[in-house]
Amino acid sequence: MPVDDNNDRPPTPNAEGIVPMLRRVVRLLADGLLDQKGRLIASSVCRLLASVSLLGPWFIQRIIDEALPQKSLPLFWQFALGLLAVHLVSYVFWAVQVYTSYAASETIFLQLRLRLVEAIMNKPRRFFSQYPPGDLLTRLVGDMDRAAMFFYDTLLRSIAYAIFVLATAVFMLVWNWRLALIALAALPLSYFYCSRINAPLGRRVGVARGKQSGQNEVLLDLLQGQGEIRFFQQQKSVVARFREAASAYTGASIRASTCGEWMWGGVDAIGLLMVLLPFLAGGYLICRGESTISIGMLVAYYSYLANLAGKAQFLFGGLAQFAQTAPSFQRLQEILEAHNEPEPAHVTLDQAPDDATLEFRKVGFQYPSGPGLLRDLDLIVRPGEKLAVMGASGSGKSTLVSLLLRFQTPTRGHIFLGGKDIEDYSPRFYYSFFGYVSQRINLFNFSVRENIALGWHQVPFDRIQDAARQVQLHEVIEALPHGYDTVLGRDGLALSGGQLQRLALARALVREPEILVLDEFTSALDRALEREILDELLSRFERQTIVCITHSPVVAARFSRVLNLPQE
Structure with a gap:
């Protein structure tokens, strides 16, 4: 890629007169x-x-x-x-x-x-x-x-x-x-x-x-x-x-x-x-x-x-x-x-979703220079349902998550939450229904306590500890030099890859979401720990919806329903 001719970059500022510059x-x-x-x-x-x-x-x-x-x-x-x-x-x-x-x-x-x-x-x-x-x-x-x-x-x-x-x-x-x-x-x-x-x-x-x-x-x-x-x-x-x-x-x-x-x-x-x-x-x-x-x-x-x-x-x-x-x-x-996200409007009772039902209606997505994915996808996920999404690489699993979380917009069709198009909700209100753990873990140069608390607003310390216990991380954190106040650094050098993944999961759990979206969240865990965390999740979130992207048939078998996406 040429380093000095990138059409995606903003244009070079134009020279102006003194008065326009001062204005x-x-x-x-x-x-x-x-x-x-x-x-x-x-x-x-x-x-x-x-x-x-x-x-x-x-x-x-x-x-x-x-x-x-x-x-x-x-x-x-x-x-x-x-x-x-x-x-x-x-x-x-x-x-x-x-x-x-x-x-x-x-x-x-x-x-x-x-x-x-x-x-x-x-x-x-x-x-x-x-x-x-x-x-x-x-x-x-x-x-x-x-x-x-x-x-x-x-x-x-x-x-x-x-x-x-x-x-x-x-x-x-x-x-x-x-x-x-x-x-x-x-x-x-x-x-x-x-x-x-x-x-x-x-x-x-x-x-x-x-x-x-x-x-x-x-x-x-x-x-x-x-x-x-x-x-x-x-x-x-x-x-x-x-x-x-x-x-x-x-x-x-x-x-x-x-x-x-x-x-x-x-x-x-x-x-x-x-x-x-x-x-x-x-x-x-x-x-x-x-x-x-x-x-x-x-x-x-x-x-x-x-x-x-x-x-x-x-x-x-x-x-x-x-x-x-x-x-x-x-x-x-x-x-x-530059364009901002729209300001969240005050939500009235008639604007709230009827329930947590998710529906993909004739949804498709086309990358500008790539193949089409999820062609005419029709999918309904009922409240409390546990859905595993499988498929070969390139079948659109991660794209499905991106569309659901509004990181991208469908090029065809619509997605609904509680019977209303998700684009009709303000981002802040819409995201309040979700917890999310991505494949790529973003750690911040904060303490362990603050990294977990980022999952919601003004999280009490006992709730942070409870989330850490759910993912089998409480004792590990307590053993750190300053416990929950230990500053990890952006690379999380004090924790292993599996521990970092569990920390990201704890961050998603502190808000107790209606819908939990997991993208390959067990990829860095050993089989025994994977089984323990799945047992805790499925027991703790029995009434909540879980959508899990996975390559593992073992993980998918724990869910009540499996969606296999075809290779496009």
């Missing part, structure tokens, strides 16, 4: 911005008050033009103390501004992270085909970090600097309007330059982000399959595959970074003109005998110009940063805008 950021962060508006306003006020440091060069001028020529210590100390005082006051307000803006930024992005994770947890299964794990990880970590860093390091600081630049420009115009106009003429030139290069830079960065997602998806693939890779001695071939993806990302990253550095170089050149031209003009006027400009004023003005140019360079350089970060904001927005 996107505001829309994405709107909730957090409103929540933190108090801190953001306080930060802006403190930044404005910190502009008292603008008086510093004025005191320097007074020292040069008055105290030093007169050799007056009283004047020197007066102006020197004033110079120190304004910078001390400015520092205090700056420190408060840093805290408020940083606290606001971190809180805003904490809320965004929570929104994104909550959104992902409510996406339909087809979402994860379009956005594979490596891509989602890149967005939630890489893109999120870039966006958060830009928001605090560039956007909030740019707002503060814009206040400072405005105050400096007004002060300079009042002090000497001719020199100020020469300096300020560079500002529109900087904006024009940055706005022109913004679109190509955004395109290059968007491509680089997409290539990074492709690289991470390949890497995640290799890490998850590293055991089989070693067994089949395919290290060289998979490293070559990663090299292809990593080289594509490296090339795109070089192009994006180079374009960004070139933009910064242009901004630096314009900033240098902002400082040198007024200084040279002032020196020229002094040489011509201009009486309104003194040497002290020119030195002080140079200080203002250097400060103004530095802040202005940061502002317009921020446009380059904006262009580089805008694709990250867009990629995060895509997750929120």
